[in-house]
Amino acid sequence: MTAIQYELIKTCKQSGARLGRLHTPHGTIETPIFMPVGTLATVKTMSPEELEEIGAQIILSNTYHLWLRPGHDIVQEAGGLHQFMNWDHPILTDSGGFQVFSLSDLREIEEEGVRFRNHLSGEKLFLSPERAVEIQTALGADIIMAFDECPPYPATYEYMKTSVERTSRWAERCLAAHKNVERQGLFGIVQGGEFKELRKQSAEELVSLDFPGYAIGGLSVGEPKPTMNRILEFTTPLLPENKPRYLMGVGSPDSLIDGAIRGIDMFDCVLPTRIARNGTCMTSTGRLTVRNAEYARDFRPLDEECDCHVCKTYTRAYIRHLIKTNETFGFRLTTYHNLHFLLKLMENVRRAIAQDCLLDFKEEFFERYGFYKPDAKNF
Amino acid sequence: MTAIQYELIKTCKQSGARLGRLHTPHGTIETPIFMPVGTLATVKTMSPEELEEIGAQIILSNTYHLWLRPGHDIVQEAGGLHQFMNWDHPILTDSGGFQVFSLSDLREIEEEGVRFRNHLSGEKLFLSPERAVEIQTALGADIIMAFDECPPYPATYEYMKTSVERTSRWAERCLAAHKNVERQGLFGIVQGGEFKELRKQSAEELVSLDFPGYAIGGLSVGEPKPTMNRILEFTTPLLPENKPRYLMGVGSPDSLIDGAIRGIDMFDCVLPTRIARNGTCMTSTGRLTVRNAEYARDFRPLDEECDCHVCKTYTRAYIRHLIKTNETFGFRLTTYHNLHFLLKLMENVRRAIAQDCLLDFKEEFFERYGFYKPDAKNF
């Protein structure tokens, strides 16, 4: 019995989006789903009870960060990440690859792995497929990720081809190193940038290794949205129907809907929590920067259509005051609302798939959110 | 009918401490009580629901800070402080005097009031007894404070005598300016530093004005603890039995107990919330600086005898990790525990008064907390 089982419930007749269930050792997730990011074993500002309250089904945590602080050995001694942070629902950890390639200086990529410097202390470290699996085994998430190379954007075809082939070899080494298969499911990551041929090569090589799930990496790295959509359109059909598909690092409302339409089941992104801490909220009528002066005497909720605890209880004026004065409670409130907004959006996406009307839902949502405005900003 | 009524239930036969009830427009408070401080209309990091959960009966908010941000007019438009911050229980606001005297540069004290510069913008402002009452009326707290002069510590007898007499004249002007007597109770503040004669003069002058409650100010400003205890011993007997007595700015466990023994009913202090944000916790066996390395692999709760949600759920190792990585949730957890600790302490103090054994309780508490150790630190 493998740790992770995907069950396809139905496909939206209008859009092709998938409604499914992902069975994990810590419970079943309804997909498509958005996963809040809890980098350091905490979704910034939030309690686990609040995450449950807003309907979070699974959260993501970062291997690289937990490896550095507090150390995966301490998390393991605590009984694993679930127990350490008091989250008894599914958890996914990334492989650390993305952070090694984006945060670290002086990285040297070798066939064996990557040498780099700890972005905090400058200490020299080494991460390899085997080490990434070892650390993730200690952390004990339900879903763990293969260690891949995250190439720069843009990259040449030649660079990308070398990288994709190394990522495939690393994926195979991750699989070989991964022993805890009944408690943790290891996902492979399809790379290949904007090159259709390389995405195909990457997908085929990974699918031949028979992972319990597949991620699509190297998107949302600076490319235009239509490019991302086009890449998804030729990549997801290459992945098996009976396995979950995870689009990494994507969390803007439009991309969540567009991704679901292209057959994606799982998403994660720091966007809703990061912008919340800057006083920006997602609402049914678009972005609202609650720190702006115009809200100083606005006693309406952040989103008049939102039924979250924050919108039922607090005014824009109060939240603006808290954000302006750097009060933690303000960041709690905007984070809570933004995560609730995206989780509710995914619930609506799942309902639209069930009713075969996800394209209609998209039109209506995009229209109201303002994505069709000439000056629409990218979330 | 005045807004604030104090009901003396009984006096501890062993210690003389008072068990009472304070009736306010937003409910009844069991005294002696500790009031968490919510400077900017939020008790830092905490939600109102969490404050209820740990048994907070009344909170304090700061007039000076709310006057500057968001402005008392905005709070008034929101329906007052209770509605603005979603706290439907009693609130006390200070007069702004303490901040004017401690935060501001270039203050000039005149008979009319104080000219000073806003500590944020440098803008010139003026605060007087009438203005302090006006702002506090707009904020709408249940208990509001007279505008007093907070003299420097130490101060000469001559300085202090001039100051005490001005504070009495200002108190009279506050009373005259205060119209909303059925919804808000105005407390006078006894000053006089370490001078028995001046404390007596101050108390007599204020008592003759017949306030619904009295605060003792100018303590916990740097004087040794025995000095504070001595001043309380000769000051509280000068105050009427049928009015509540509030010792301002005191929140260390020993001082709460020692204050109750000397007839104090109400306390406030930023100490438990401030040290929490530095990773220091109050526990039944003394202070615990959870950020220290020794707790990295300590999977016990902050306080093994504490029944708060944090201690039932999280380990020192996890909380240390959060504090070390500057994660908001860590500050939430230490703040929650510290406030719970002090509120529980006051509950135990009330029980001990009911059972006429507060001195025994003190001995046991001080012994375990470590106050009798030769190197005991000052809380």
Ligand SMILES: [Zn+2]
């Ligand atoms: Zn909301």
Ligand SMILES: [Zn+2]
């Ligand atoms: Zn506790």
